[in-house]
Amino acid sequence: MNEISPKRGPETRQHLLEFAAQSVLAKGFAATSIDELIAAVGITKSGFFYHFKNKNELARALLQRYIDDEEALLDDLFRRGDELHEDPLHGFLVGLKMFAEMMQDLPNGHPGCLVASYCYQENLFDRDVRELNTEAVLQWRQRFRERFDLIAERYPPKIPVDFDALADMVSVLVDGGIIISKVLRDKEVLPKQIMLLRDYVRVIFLGT
Amino acid sequence: MNEISPKRGPETRQHLLEFAAQSVLAKGFAATSIDELIAAVGITKSGFFYHFKNKNELARALLQRYIDDEEALLDDLFRRGDELHEDPLHGFLVGLKMFAEMMQDLPNGHPGCLVASYCYQENLFDRDVRELNTEAVLQWRQRFRERFDLIAERYPPKIPVDFDALADMVSVLVDGGIIISKVLRDKEVLPKQIMLLRDYVRVIFLGT
DNA sequence: GCAGTAGTGTACCATAGGTATAGTTAATCG
DNA sequence: CGATTAACTATACCTATGGTACACTACTGC
Structure with missing residues (x-):
């Protein structure tokens, strides 16, 4: 038995x-x-x-798994985008489009972001879990910041932009988009926000 | 005693x-x-x-209070913006700037959005609380949608834009910005995101 | 002096997290 | 083949918490 x-x-x-x-x-x-x-x-x-060994260890493992999964997903996505274009800008734009499509194809919409969830319950967790959360966001910032620097070498921005803020905008739109999607029970919101970001990036580096 | x-x-x-x-x-x-x-x-x-009468009633009252406060704040903000400009676009841009400044002046950053918090714990609440949450987001959408329609009458957009998505972008950036601000413990993130949105709106209706 | 407002006091119950300790089963390694 | 290890089960126990119910009380204004 x-x-x-x-x-x-x-x-x-x-x-x-x-x-x-x-x-x-x-x-x-x-x-x-x-x-x-x-x-x-x-x-x-x-x-x-x-x-x-206790519930906090579960929280830690959950978050670590989530962060690793998301990182692998983004790596894959933008690597594929770059394979289709030599150009760092257009490779990025393709990556964003694939990202939006991927979010659209989730049958029940995005299940939610653990970073955001933990953020609104931070007092429940140990210091190390909170730091893990912070590092995850900083990694996203760094990833996109580096990309924008690379793009700007070839395409001087038509509008003055703080690239760290623009890099954060990706995280912001994803986390915010997930929330508004969930609250409205409309899975289209998130992909639409990503496409809006894509249009913004294009207009920043290419103009109208 | x-x-x-x-x-x-x-x-x-x-x-x-x-x-x-x-x-x-x-x-x-x-x-x-x-x-x-x-x-x-x-x-x-x-x-x-x-x-x-029970904990759910507390949840309801909390959310209602939060929604009412935010609505009053936005009403006041954009009314003041419009008082400074005849023009619906420039009034809105001023309103956004004041919004960003207000968020910057919060001593410890924004304390958090209850709508987002509830969203990540929705199974804890009754149907009516969840619907209250949904309505709140839809009201934000309507508010900004109407504003963009008004602006577009005078300023035909230089880029094709879905105005509902753009209206949602306000909620998305605020909720996302609060999260990233909180996680990074950097209160500048939220106001910077609002200013990015402001730049975006300007470029949409005025071009680069 | 009575109604309404804003509470107190007490009792009770199920569930949760967590600890401790001893035992069991099945694969693996030398 | 025998010992070890991984992956558990079984039992017992403790404390705190959320939540409900109900009877009672003190102050205030009319």
């Missing part, structure tokens, strides 16, 4: 993380109970504490 | 709401305990349930 096997460890952990992520995005971290997680995955409370 | 007086009712309620808003924005609604609220305000649990 017991189906455990040493091989299934990482698999169980993954299930826990998946289910926890869903629950956290739906009702927040505090309201996500260990009991419901273990019920969903089919293990006992002891099993849970075998995988995570 | 008892200092209660019938006059202090609304005052106590306001204190509860204020403290609850702070706490909800810091750790989420579920983790905001009634016990801490009554401890902060100095009443008993029964006293709390005299003011709010």
